[in-house]
Amino acid sequence: MTTDSSMSTDSTVFTATTDDPDTADVYAASGDHAEGRVFNAVGGDWDDIVGDVGSLPEERIVVNMGPQHPSTHGVLRLILELEGETVTEARAGIGYLHTGIEKNMEFRTWTQGVTFCTRMDYVMPLFTETAYCLAVEKLLGITDDIPERASAIRVLMMELNRITSHLVCMGTGGMEMGATTVMTIGFRERERILSIFEMISGLRMNHAYIRPGGVAQDLPAGAIQAIREIIPDLRKGFHELELLMNENPILKGRMVGVGYLDLTGCIALGVTGPMLRSAGLPHDLRKSAPYCGYENYSFEIPTRSGADAYDRLRNRIDEMWQSLAIVEQVIDVLQGRAGPVMVADKKIAWPAQLAIGSDGMGNSLAHIKEIMGTSMESLIHHFKLVTEGFRVPPGQAYVAVESPKGELGCHLVSDGGTRPFRAHFREPSFNNLQAVAALCEGAQVADVIVAVASIDPVMGGVDR
């Protein structure tokens, strides 16, 4: 293919790469169509396309932004109708990361379901796990039997996860605006918490740590000390982010008044989380419908009234401080008392116990000795519960938790079997992404990036 600019009016210029059936766009090949001229930006010189588009007599063009675009948080596809630089219509196309997790969960035991749902929104896996486990526990009717220590560990993990999620939101959002330092600070601080997650659950993401009935295992020795040690560093990092962003004139120029969605719009579109709170409504399920013992911790709900991307950012920073305050309270609770971390009912509680051996983490030797050496019944019990799982009485339940992105709900239906009959997740990212049109239409193309980043969508959660 030639890059000679004299060829730019020739309709074959950009079809050279798309003639190959492997790369041809099945929906619209380059060239003239009834709807208008189609340009495919697949390789080649970007200037050619710009020059070519500029040669068109009309200003109105439809741009497919994504599904592979660095500033769309993964595989979000935005279909923008542009009039010059102004977005006249914006639609979001999703589904590029659909992996059928909900369907898969119908063929796994209730406990294995955690392993699937943790992979939905991979930036806030512990919230999805908690929502799922709370729903299973509600179906089982053991909500009140969950040990306090297990609930406290859940709160600890969720609040640390809330910080990492907000850091990713800010880091990637900052990066999309060209603020690389925001990204490096954000990910640096997140790394501290991920190493805590790794210490506690064994994994940096996709933990499957929170299980129906409690958590997979108690905090390892030294975990609380490690958390205490990172807290001053986190404080310093948060402060650095605040100094970098809060009054930054460039950032404010990009964010203030951008992505406006008022309270009426939020309620109508079912938008929750920092977006709703940026419109002035102090709605937070941790306060208004507490779960996991959130009523025992003192914290505040940051609320602002600008209803724009800037106020959402500021809300997120404030929420990180609040989360840190909760973490400090929880570790005080956890440090004082030992106790079980799994429900006492042996028909539900996961039988296996893990321990650190000379060759890394594995089944605890004491447990192996019991099931293999001393008690045949223990072996049967272990085997039945691990392979077959427990049964859950028929019925349905819906449990919602306040995730970093808004209400994360889990709707579970049981038919009395060892597997979910139906599992559905109300993902805040999925719901909130509906607001793209309301946030972007009438704004500039550059504002679209800021507005979408202020929703904080994670496509793993959107598409599931």
Add this chain to the structure above:
Amino acid sequence: MTDTPTSAPENLPAGPGTTPEPIQRGERTGMFGATRGADTTGYGGLRSPILFPGAAVRPYGGDFDAVADALEARVSPEAFVRTVIDRGEMTVVVNREHLPAVARALRDDPDLRFEMCLSVSGVNYPADVGSELHVVYHLMSITHGCRRLRLEVTCPDADPHVPSVVATYPAADWHERETWDMFGIIFDGHPSLTRILMPDDWPGHPQRKDYPLGGIPVEYKGGSVPPPDQRRSYN
């Protein structure tokens, strides 16, 4: 002291119509949940119904009575199929033709004020003959302190139509599209009912229970791992 049993009210069997009658949706056979292969346990003939919670009997308790009173005052009685109170959650099952009116009343009545429709999800009960497909709406009222209500409508496989609630709850837009995509339930009146998660040209609706599942070929003498619903399992 006599040997006659005491007749304290809590010891008497419940009178008809005073406790919820469960709804049967399918039955289980055998004792161990195995559905494939010969059952040599001797329990193969065992049949037990799958009983879902049925219509609750007044008083429902808590806030539920106030919600039911307000709703019944606003909507004609033929709209309601049953109200289920289970696990601390209220489910109002309504006839599908009355769904828009019920949704509007739930949103607008000051005593109800369920201003947010958070989630729409489908459930496929193949054993529920005549109403195989259920659509479940999860509503929340922030005004009344995060009060929650589940709205449920059913439709048969042969006529999978349910009126859309997008006119009342714009938030239901994508959720209804997803339910159409996954269950093939057609939401009449939806502004653009297109597939959302699956590709536009995808055949079938994957979350339905009759959707064929694929096996996985393995590189051993043409063998394959059977589809998950045809594997040996204990469910």
